[in-house]
Amino acid sequence: MTYLSKTMILVAGLALAACTNPDRFEDQAGLGGGGFGAGAGAGAGSVSDPTSPAYFQQAIGDRVLFAVDQSTLSPAAQATLDRQAGWLMTNRDFTAVIEGHADEQGTREYNLALGARRANAVQEYLVSRGVAGNRLRAVSYGKERPIEICSNESCYAKNRRAVTVLAAGLGS
């Protein structure tokens, strides 16, 4: 004879305890695109205002792209980051989270590590150009947040990116 009643009760108990987390993750990025390198969001300001996040996104360029599996910064990427560094040095009220991303050709956890490499490459470059390290933080989304959704190189090339997402307020 095998008695299951005890475990059965535990299984039934689970349903009652089903979790309802409060909405804890308000998007951290806040300004200038709502994270994930999306388009201009609330609070981005006007692109004609050179101190606005919208200007940073569109005129300066908030993102750099990477070759397959790589985290090295191309000359074009370095030029973008030079402009980002200059802007951040001028507009010192902003901090930034650098989001590293990968395309879908790779396993989830490896891509998370790859995105971390990319975000870090950008962070280090900005610091080398004079931006205070405590204004920058890196995060990787791996392949969790593609911006383009087709499954070929034209989309993959845009998804292999690091996006500098501004947030208001000096952290330190």
Next chain:
Amino acid sequence: MMRSLLTLLAALMIWAVPAMAQQGGPLRLEITEGVIEPMPVAVPDFVADTPAAQELARNIARVIAADLTGTGLFREIPAAAHISRITSFESPVQFSDWRAINAQALVTGAVNVDGAGRVIARFRIHDVFAGQELGQGQQLVGDRDGWRRIAHKVADQVYARITGEGGYFDSRVVFVSESGPKDQRAKRLAIMDYDGANVQFLTDESSIVIAPRFSPTGDRVLYTSYETGFPHIYLLDVTSMGRRALPTLEGTMAFAPRFSPDGRTVLYSLSQGGNTDLYSMDILSGASTRLTTAPSIETAPSYSPDGRQIVFESDRSGTPQLYVMDAGGGEARRISFGAGRYGTPVWSPRGDLVAFTKQSKGRFHIGVMRVDGSEERLLTASFLDEGPTWAPNGRVIMFTRETQGAQGEARLYSVDITGRNLRQVATPGGASDPSWGPLQN
């Protein structure tokens, strides 16, 4: 004796695909590369001891049959073909009627619902051609809501007695339930029976969650969540739903957590300054030990069943490959040498195989290899297969398959370690990152 059915078990343990031929005498086995001939089995409706048990009696038999045929090792003889009707659990079985329709195994049972609402099921397994009961009849008792577990337990007994291997039907899977478009996919942690029934959500959609892992006893889950905005590891008790973040260094990202076989230690990846290495953490004290120090990516670790070794993924050679090292760290030896990229190694519960994801020529595969890297075999191929997890008995692998393009969607599939019997697991919507828990008590 039950000799005839028991002969099958020997073959099932052998790697090569077994084939079974029945030629008048006792079951005979031929080990060939051909397709197995599934064993014909009859699972007539269980006998309802009371009218209240009628529906359960039918449903339990249906779930048993679905479990058995779902393995690809059994074929059900439909009720319409049955000559005998089982109207009493105690009456002798008319074996000639079941031989006449070539049923080799017969499962009979009875179901009662007592005054307290508990379900009491009795069952017997019969070796039809030997005209014998196979093992002893058993009785199972459970709550009404747990009737599927009773059916799974019966099916596990049938599977175990006929194949000689442990069953896997009374088990659960923790996974990530997915919804929404590809660029804004919402993810929630969920738990379900191995066959997709009884889905329950463990988190809401407010933050990205990835790659949960069941503890060896199935009572806790480790997973990675972005709820702070950065990936960190959480430990969830699935009974109390209590949950806590595991401590990691400020300014780092932690992910890819895995339990040790004794459930006391967590292996994980920590990214710091762009470099990802492996660490282990004592769950009780929260103290971490660094296991690798290479400037390359080290992630996706998995303990051997004895807890002494770790297989993991590293790109130290230039591309992601599989390595094995001692549980305390130190020198690692590469075990993957085929063309392509290897990731997500998972040590089998039996200890003899490593399942992995392989990327080659624009395709993804789930494969298995010996622990020393020999005898690599690819089991699947598609646009994107990844993240294998082992059934408790080490015979079946579940994994994520994602379809191509803007409408691409992730679903769970299972496949036998021989590469046969590829099946989609029924989930209510998109699903990824399965982790198969242990057989329940």
